[in-house]
Amino acid sequence: MAVPSPRNIPPAVRQLAAEIAEAQPMRRGSVSERMVKCSKPGCPCADDPKARHGPYFSFTQAVGGKTRSRFLTVEQAAVVQQQIEAGRKFRGRVDALWEACEEWADRQLETDAASAAEARKGGSPPVSKRKSLGKSRSS
Numbered sequence: 001m002a003v004p005s006p007r008n009i010p011p012a013v014r015q016l017a018a019e020i021a022e023a024q025p026m027r028r029g030s031v032s033e034r035m036v037k038c039s040k041p042g043c044p045c046a047d048d049p050k051a052r053h054g055p056y057f058s059f060t061q062a063v064g065g066k067t068r069s070r071f072l073t074v075e076q077a078a079v080v081q082q083q084i085e086a087g088r089k090f091r092g093r094v095d096a097l098w099e100a101c102e103e104w105a106d107r108q109l110e111t112d113a114a115s116a117a118e119a120r121k122g123g124s125p126p127v128s129k130r131k132s133l134g135k136s137r138s139s
């Protein structure tokens with residue numbers, strides 16, 4: 001890291017954010033492979049499952065509640081599989097980043113609570129907090 005960060009970013013957050021920054025072509029959805037029957041008269045595919053045509057690949061993705069599909073060549077299907085896998089890893093990192101940031105957020109609360117306690121020692125206590133301090137009154 002050549003440029004020092006102005007804030008104290010936890011290493012886990014920094015690491016995950018760096019990985020996420022290196023995004024690549026990726027997709028959410030799935031690839032399906034189908035063997036199909038044609039409608040030509042006399043074609044054996046009508047009776048024999050092994051004589052069906054294909055495989056035909058398609059990519060399916062749910063977009064705003066609707067399912068969108070497109071056909072893929074064999075070569076495209078291989079690429080799209082990799083893009084979906086890349087997307088799966090990306091999502092895992094995003095989830096991990098969220099968790100790391102939430103732990104960070106918890107630590108911030110603890111730090112703020114500590115500094116608030118410091119401040120209370122010097123000044124007047126906040127009135128609204130009195131009811132929650134029931135235990136200290138049982139003498």
Ligand SMILES: [Zn+2]
Binds near residue numbers: 045
């Ligand atoms: Zn056929």
